[in-house]
Amino acid sequence: MSFLDYAPAPESRAILSLRDQYGLFIDGEFVDGRGTPFQTISPATEERIAEISSANQADVDDAVAAARRAYDRTWSRMSGRDRGKYLFRIARLVQERARELAVAESLDNGKPIKESRDVDVPLVAAWFFYYAGWADKLDHAGLGANPGSLGVAAQVIPWNFPLLMLAWKIAPALAAGNTVVLKPAETTPLSALIFAEILQQADLPAGVVNIITGAGDTGAALVAHDGVDKVAFTGSTAVGRAIAKQVAGTDKKVTLELGGKAANIVFDDAPIDQAIEGIVNGIFFNQGHVCCAGSRLLVQENVHDEVVERLKLRLSTLRLGDPLDKNTDIGAINSKEQLERIRELSDIGVAEGAERWSAPCVIPENGFWYAPTIFTNVQTSSRIAREEIFGPVLSVLTFRTPAEAIAKANNTPYGLSAGIWSDKGSRILAVADELRAGVIWANTFNRFDPASPFGGYKESGYGREGGRHGLAAYLSPTPIGQAATRQSLAAPATAKPIETADAAPKRTRRTAQRSRTDSATKGSKR
């Protein structure tokens, strides 16, 4: 037995009291979906966890209608103070049931329990706690006095941080006075459904949050629904693009949190121990299923060999295996499809001439696994340096000067995040200025906080989540003394004022076209 061998230390599943079947959470109740139900499995064992309802178009209609009723009758009329109190309640309930949520998350997603327990779930509580306090302070959000809520928010979230993405979406939406229909990812619905039980415990008014499960077509139906005023999506750039096209010309306001191919830049004066830990955390946290993962390591040429050698050494000590084991560093890949995508791109890397090295881990027999992998000798043009792999695969490139590092870092259609490692503060700030990315971590990586805005430049999407900026995604600004023309600026897809929300007809693409002609006529008469 070497020092690396640990006795198994699995977190108990006894804390979970899962049902065998889960319905859709609509109007405060669990109801059966009318689509074909599906099984959610543990990616670590491929064992069935529970049967999950699938929402068809009629279910989506019901959920949106419930959200609209709750918006008109309850939530938009409630004081900000009371909305805040509900959010504080939710934050506390998440804290109380934290362990249960963490176990469910690791079981359903495959991420190590130390991450779900120490990162995901505490951040979920923090997110609700942070936005709870905003609910009665919206006048100070920088959008003018009395900014308006938008109405019904359609929110579609990915499988990599199921509960955390739910919190990022729901907390600011509710604080700003919107109601929600949320669709979790097909492979990770479990924690959202437990969260629905928490909403019942919090006595949140029925319909304020609706959670509908299903596959991509459920999400597409939700986003396309005429009764929706706001679309918030986190996921792939391809789907984000399709959503942007679909909502073009409608009054829906959109925020998109899409892919990334972050550069993690290591200068030769970097604190090497911290940098190694930061690189590992940057790409192997959550099996690399992170949109802001530091998947392109840019190392200054003179320290390349040392950094790669030490990285390999460090990766050899990572423990891959049972996500519920407290000693596990690397959990399971979330799905078979994702595993195949990682394998495919990885093989392309080899075919394109890069050198592959994988940590020597024992891969469990069942489930979906991929050993932490480093590619060296990677060309800028290689697909593994350009495309998002969304797995535990790091591409290493080199640079000689800061200018070259900046040029290489920015050489991507994405612009979500970046990392800088150096002991020289002035250089860090100068490089940070030049990087075209929404989040820059200096001498750290993959830090998240509800007070800190997160979101991308370029094809990584638009809008911010977190902080004061995150509120803007769910509010329409009211220029002082210009309530009548508030449709015009900065919020191309503003909602109607709360009082008239009921009466105002939904503007579909067709009606948008008509009013476009109207305004053109007006313009030429002038």
Next chain:
Amino acid sequence: MTRLAVPKTYKLYIGGAFPRSESGRTYEVLRADGAFLANAAKASRKDARDAIVAARGAVASWSGATAYNRGQVLYRIAELLEGRRAQFVAEIEEAEGVSRAAASAQVDESIDRWVWYAGWADKFAQVAGNANPVAGPYFNISVPEPTGVVAIVAPQDSSLLGFVSAVAPALVAGNAVVVVASERFPLSAISLAEVLATSDVPKGVVNVLTGSPAEIAPWLASHADVNAIDLVGAGALDWISLEIDAADTLKRVLRPESGPDAAAPALGRISAFTETKTVWHTKSLR
């Protein structure tokens, strides 16, 4: 005996130069009463692409200038415009067929908008950004940065004011712009380009195309090196298709506006073409 006037040839403004359209095309600009006023260049797809290249080349230096400097440069535009007030008033009177008073009011308001936006250059970051109190030993700050290259379809029903109202806010944060001027009233935009060329605005920061917005706008909306598109003056075009084109590269889009308040001065016009960057830095005594 009356003196024979010397009419001006109106050309495009790309990368600090005044080229004709590479296509060789022009179109007739008419006075309000229908009489011939001038030939304007009818920009082509190639002109649009050249303008985008020029704008991209100008982003680094313009966005890298200090905010104080950008403010002064924008203020200087107002100074120069004030000095050529009479020229613009006459041009607008002739083109739009409005009274001298109305034309004067339009020029005055245009000058004042440059002044207003100039003053924002070194302040908007303080209003739009902030420090973030994160739960850990980190310095964490969010600041707005320019989006990059912004394409603009200028308001179509105004010679100067609409153009200025759309262009000035995009410049404040350090973006470079490619503007399609009003098709019917393009001359003031080109005359303004002469002001810009002799002010301190670096070449390529503002590029002006005249011609058919319906023809040019789709090239701008679909071009991969354009980061944002302001459709403020695209109300009469098929702007939904333009928005769909823009979605291919996930451009930031501002929708058409109409009426006298179109592109009214607002902080939102500045921030619409900015990106919030959040920087985390570790704190430690060691």
